[in-house]
Amino acid sequence: MSQFISVFDMLKIGVGPSSSHTLGPWRAAQSFIQKIQSEGLFDQIDTVKIDLYGSLSLTGKGHATDVAVLLGLSGEDPELIDVRLINQIIQEIENSESINLDNSKKVSFQKSHLVFNREFLPFHANGITFRGYNKGQEISTETFYSIGGGFVVQESESLKKESLEKKNFPFPIEKAKQLEDYCESTGKAISEIVWQNELELRSEHDIDQDIRRIWETMLECMYIGCHTEGKLPGGLNVKRRAYDTHRKLIKDSVYQNQSEWITAIRSTEVKFREILKWVSCFALAVNEVNASLGRVVTAPTNGSAGVIPAVLMYYLVIEDHNAGFEEIKKFLLVAGEIGSIFKKNATISAAMGGCQAEIGVSSAMAAGALTELLGGTPAQVLVAAEIAMEHHLGLTCDPIGGLVQVPCIERNSMGAIKAINAAELALETNPEDSLVPLDSVIDTMWETAKDMNKNYKETSEGGLAVTVGLADC
Incomplete structure (x- = not known):
């Protein structure tokens, strides 16, 4: 069956400067939040760390990848956020050394918790790993890949969504x-x-x-x-x-x-x-x-x-x-x-x-x-x-x-x-x-x-x- 990609998948509303390096990591952060919520880990996590790999790391600073990740973890949405508040939100995270995870729970976060790694992961050039900790013990690890145009997948996933496969286009x-x-x-x-x-x-x-x-x-x-x-x-x-x-x-x-x-x-x-x-x-x-x-x-x-x-x-x-x-x-x-x-x-x-x-x-x-x-x-x-x-x-x-x-x-x-x-x-x-x-x-x-x-x-x-x-x- 042919995969279906909607016009609205190709034309997404988001925040610049990059769909693969800004919008994608932003969506990946939102997906990480959804994962830990669905697995019952959200309330247990007290610290978050992020690793950027490959192209996300090499040009991440210029593409505001770090900013996008922090905004996504904070519960902000790229379609709806008041872009005038972006610097204010990031400054608050840096000053408090914490993130208001999904806009509902403060967890520890320091600048050193976001690492730019030059190495490339095998699956795709744009890799990002989120790690959630409880009292120093890692209890959640999720790796996502930003594959262009704001699309985000995990290695085990397919672009073919089950709900779309059942549609009779x-x-x-x-x-x-x-x-x-x-x-x-x-x-x-x-x-x-x-x-x-x-x-x-x-x-x-x-x-x-x-x-x-x-x-x-x-x-x-x-x-x-x-x-x-x-x-x-x-x-x-x-x-x-x-x-x-x-x-x-x-x-x-x-x-x-x-x-x-x-x-x-x-x-x-x-x-x-x-x-x-x-x-x-x-x-x-x-x-x-x-x-x-x-x-x-x-x-x-x-x-x-x-x-x-x-x-x-x-x-x-x-x-x-x-x-x-x-x-x-x-x-x-x-x-x-x-x-x-x-x-x-x-x-x-x-x-x-x-x-x-x-x-x-x-x-x-x-x-x-x-x-x-x-x-x-x-x-x-x-x-x-x-x-x-x-x-x-x-x-x-x-x-x-x-x-x-x-x-x-x-x-x-x-x-x-x-x-x-x-x-x-x-x-x-x-x-x-x-x-x-x-x-x-x-x-x-x-x-x-x-x-x-x-x-x-x-x-x-x-x-x-x-x-x-x-x-x-």
């Missing part, structure tokens, strides 16, 4: 070719196929409500990024650029909220250079918010969170001024399905596949989704996704200082532009003439990932992370 999808065949046999668009599958898990009302939340979070993120100036935290002193770019593009337009902002943007110049700048501005804005522990949508990861909102915003403000929620819904349904096919057959984790697994996948997702909105056939949608990924193959992950800032933020801008270009190329392509199917490029990406030197897989031990020292910044 009308269109089970493992490969892109299956998706294309369903569209051809039913005459449905890709978004319609995805919609039918999602209805097995949620009502129409709930799907629409959750998609609205995702889009509103994306829009808010772009808005905040475009209206916030200064420098990003972390020590690199990276200057925010979306603010200045936005100010030059928006000129003297007057608006009071995000809806009026979209209208104002639609009234600006739409020459080629301005369009390029707007798309880049949207992408930069999202990832500047992400880099400062803001709330974003994994699309499919935090490090690549700016591509999909930027391309969708491009469609709304440049291509179709009458577009609304229905177009937004179609876009996100298609994007989510394309992302899930990559996850099932390769990876969306930079620690496993380099940045091709993040920016490359997000660009493919956006390219395919845009192609459907521009009137492309299902086959052309898949051609667009293939083109976008084909030209990201081999892209390494080499963040300077372990921070999701350089070159990560700019890569979102480049991924968004490539997605738009890929969509336009696909619309002028007869799919029968395409030599490389999407499934083949996904297989190639996975083989490339396995061949890639581990230094280029989110370790900050290769590429720009080494040739450009912190002293140079």
Whole structure:
């Protein structure tokens, strides 16, 4: 039976800067709490210790992995937390040398209780072990793996949830070719196929409500990024650029909220250079918010969170001024399905596949989704996704200082532009003439990932992370 990954698994609301290094460890901490509660150990534990392994350790400081773990143990939720309180919560933990476990019980915790280990665990590059103690004796040990996009598993687990396996999905999808065949046999668009599958898990009302939340979070993120100036935290002193770019593009337009902002943007110049700048501005804005522990949508990861909102915003403000929620819904349904096919057959984790697994996948997702909105056939949608990924193959992950800032933020801008270009190329392509199917490029990406030197897989031990020292910044 094909495994089912929902659109809402691929597009999660969370806190930056990284889905695998921030959101994943946060969720792992929450899972640890659930484990000790279900096993009747919660009340016995008086001390907690954490070990981070592999990529989580090597770039954990820059990705706020330690902060995320402490917030998760404290009972905070990444979708709901007031991000303005994060520093206050962490400071209280450090000052009191204790954690209010699940916001209900104080247990001992010191800085030395969270250890960054350079060694890699065999199962996955992103390993994290929680240990619970009672009077000095270890009574609970749980190891989790953050496998990209905020997904967390234990070694004994499978991504196939039992409850989903029992569902009778009308269109089970493992490969892109299956998706294309369903569209051809039913005459449905890709978004319609995805919609039918999602209805097995949620009502129409709930799907629409959750998609609205995702889009509103994306829009808010772009808005905040475009209206916030200064420098990003972390020590690199990276200057925010979306603010200045936005100010030059928006000129003297007057608006009071995000809806009026979209209208104002639609009234600006739409020459080629301005369009390029707007798309880049949207992408930069999202990832500047992400880099400062803001709330974003994994699309499919935090490090690549700016591509999909930027391309969708491009469609709304440049291509179709009458577009609304229905177009937004179609876009996100298609994007989510394309992302899930990559996850099932390769990876969306930079620690496993380099940045091709993040920016490359997000660009493919956006390219395919845009192609459907521009009137492309299902086959052309898949051609667009293939083109976008084909030209990201081999892209390494080499963040300077372990921070999701350089070159990560700019890569979102480049991924968004490539997605738009890929969509336009696909619309002028007869799919029968395409030599490389999407499934083949996904297989190639996975083989490339396995061949890639581990230094280029989110370790900050290769590429720009080494040739450009912190002293140079």
